[in-house]
Amino acid sequence: MKPFLLILVLSLLVPAIGQENVLAQSKTDLVGTWKLVSATETTKKGEVRGFGHNPTGFITYTADGRVMLIITNGGRKPLSTSDYTTAPIEERAEAFATMTAYAGHYTLNGDKVIHHIEVLDAKCCKHRPSASYHQPERQLLDPANSPDKLPIDPNGVYFVLASKNVMQQSVPSQFCAWHSYGIAQDGKSGSGTAIKVAFIGDSDQFPSACQWQNPSPNNNPAADAAANFIAHELSETVTDPEFNAWTNPGVIENGDLCQWTFGTTKLLPNGSSYNLIFGTRPYLIQRIWVNARGGYCALALDE
Structure with missing residues (x-):
């Protein structure tokens, strides 16, 4: 996903629990639970997006500087069943995509309240801003092609699949997986080569935050989730390898446009859903945006 500055503007908030309708001038004025009247978000390009007609939400500020927010889009459809675990996957995907929630801490800067997000509803995948690679990514690459290093391939995509003892700061507080690119320096010639990297947490x-179902098609939720994220990040790396190629007008990449949507699925004996077979194994893999016939999400061009 292309980077953009997300500014959540709560244009008018009124206290939810018997407080007066006043504008906060200090942290003392701000503390409490407030009910949403309207909201917009503004991208770095100045594009303004809404949350549908009459969105609902609450935001809570605590005296020790914490903030918690939840917004559901206007017109959000209820699930067809009271048990969300048995609702159709398409319904669950839409419900997930039409809700925004996060928590963190806040600071005041004049008449502005700044939210520093620490935990949010990780809507799958984004990319990390490009940079020169350091540890551990840089350790993977060596132009000398020594036995324990990988050769530098400008046409390749290097996937880092994290083990259980590996933590990455942005996972899952911002996303479950990401793709990026950077310059790998050749120690002999001093020249640099642009390489593409993806990280799967x-x-x-x-x-x-990062597993769609448990049990999963292969009774390994982490591996099945990784397969889905690999497909997502590989597709975005091919179509937008250095963040200057294809996105839609809203600066959204082709994987993000269809994230958490799977099309027609089938049930397995363990109760999980799948939509593709690779070899003899079933998987649940998200659809990808097809930029033809007005645009649509699909697993194949002829769908």
Whole structure:
């Protein structure tokens, strides 16, 4: 996903629990639970997006500087069943995509309240801003092609699949996986080569944010989730390898446009869903945006 500055503007908030309708001038004025009247988000390009007609939400500020927010889009459809675990996957995907929630701490800067997000509803995948690679990514690459290093391939994509003892600062507080690019320096010639890298976090550490179902098609939720994220990040790396190629007008990449949507699925004996077979194994893999016939999400061009 292309980077953008997300500015959540709560244009008018009124206290939810018997407080007066006043504008906060200090932390003391701000503390409490407030009910949403309207909200917009503004991208770095100045594009303004809404949350549908009459969104609902609450935001809570605590005296010790914590903030918690939840917004559901206007017109959000209820699930067809009271048990969300048995609802159709398409319904669950839409419900997930039409809710925004996060928590963190806040600071005041004049008449502005700045939210520093620490935990949010990880809507799958984004990319990390490009940079010169350091540890551990840089350790993977060596133009000398020594036995324990990989050769530098400008046409390749280097995937880092994290094990259970590997933590990455942005997973899952911002996303479950990401792709990026950077310059790998040749120690002999001093020249640099642009390489593409993707990071797939260990979803067992954060199953509620990064695993769609448990049990999963192969009774290995972390591996099945990783397969889905690999497909997502590989597609985005091919179509937008250095963040200057294809996105839609909203600066959204082709994987993000269809994230958490799977099309027609089938049930397995263990109760999990799948939509593709690779070899003899079933998988649940998200659809990808097809930029033809007005645009649509699909697993194949002829769908």
